[in-house]
Amino acid sequence: MNKEESMLQKRLVELSRLAYNRGIVIFSDFLNLNELNILHTTPKDMFLSQYKTYGGYDLSERQMAVFLPDALYYDYEYPIQIIEVTPSSKRFAENLTHRDYLGALMNLGIERSKVGDIIVEDQKGLIFVKEELAEYIADNLTVVRHTNVNTSIGKGVKVDYEPRFEELKGTVSSIRLDSVLALAYPLSRSKITAQIEAGKVFVNGKLITSNGYRLKDNDIISVRKMGRIAYDGILSETKKGRYLISVRKYI
Template sequence: MNKEEILLQKRLTELSRVAYHRGIVTFSDFLNLNELNILHTTPKDQWMTRYETFGGYGFSERQMAAFLPDALYYEYQYPIQAIQITPSSRKFAEELSHRDYLGAVMNLGIERSKIGDILTRDGSAILFVNEDLASYITEQLTRVKHTVVNAAPVFDFREDYQPDYETIKGSVASIRLDTVLSLAFPLSRSKLTSYIEAGRVFVNGKLISSNGYRLKEGDIISVRKMGRILYDGILSETKKGRYMITVRKFR
């Protein structure tokens, strides 16, 4: 690990120590895929508590870690607030991307670690942020690129929300990581292999560098700069021993 990764690991284990000694739940900032991998691969003997992760909805990529003492005597909630961003006038609104929304929020002086996923749909966006910054964002965010917008908190956001996705069905020889990825992404197996070996592929937030990693039903696979898929499982097996499977490719 490099210096920054070592410092992150120390911060996370310190949060676990504080949770243990004070008997309270402590939370990290939003962690990206690399940071989640550090969390998941830190040796168990360095943790003084167990931990869970969540990002505001079940399929989130950027997630906070919650460190939970054994004698937890109260219910807890992650300090995450969903904010909906909509154009004031759809007639004059530009077509805005994830990058546009992220840039507008960070231009308010907000660090990336305080921002979770940004979901774009139908000309608007749902933004997940640290709840301490929610009021500031709803008051100050008035424009994304050249589009005037309104930002308002969403208090009834469903945790089982699913982003838009495409269902893909197909036949594969095995349930290896590389074969399932080749069904979802229009790239050669050799290209996907190079992505895996280069550390660009994560399963459930954990870096996987083996092409032959066997997937389990419900696994979420993230390929950096390409997208995410959910492996739904085997539909049937053919007489020739191939598997008909289905995956969800998130848009």
């Protein structure tokens, strides 16, 4: 780990220690994929308390860690709010992207670690944020790129929310990470391998650098700057020993 990653690991261990010593539930900021990998790969004996992660919905990519003092049951809620952003006038609205919404938040002086996933659907944006900043963002986010917008907090999102996806089916020679990614993305096997070896691929929040990593049913695979897919499993086996599989590619 580099210095910045080492400092994050120490911070997470410290949050665990504080939760244990004070007997209280403590939350981290939102962690990105690399930060979640550091959390998940830190030896468990370094943490004095157990932890869980969540980002506002089951398939969230950026997630908070919650540290629980002991094995007892705790009634707690993650301090996450959802801001729904819609254009003031659909007629004059631009086709806004994830980058547009993130840029508008950065222009408000919001730190990236305070913001979770940003989901863009049709002419609507859903922004997962730390609860403490929800009202500030809702009151001050009035323009995204050149589009005037309206905001509301906590409306229109179900707990079981799942982003839209495209279902893909195809045959692969084995359930290796590179084979499944090659089915989901229009890239050559060599380019897929390069992405994996460059540390850009995560499975269930853990960094995977082996292209031969064998996937399990329902694994969630995230590729930096390319998106996410869910590996659903084997549908059947062909006479030539290949596997017909199904994946969901989130769009």
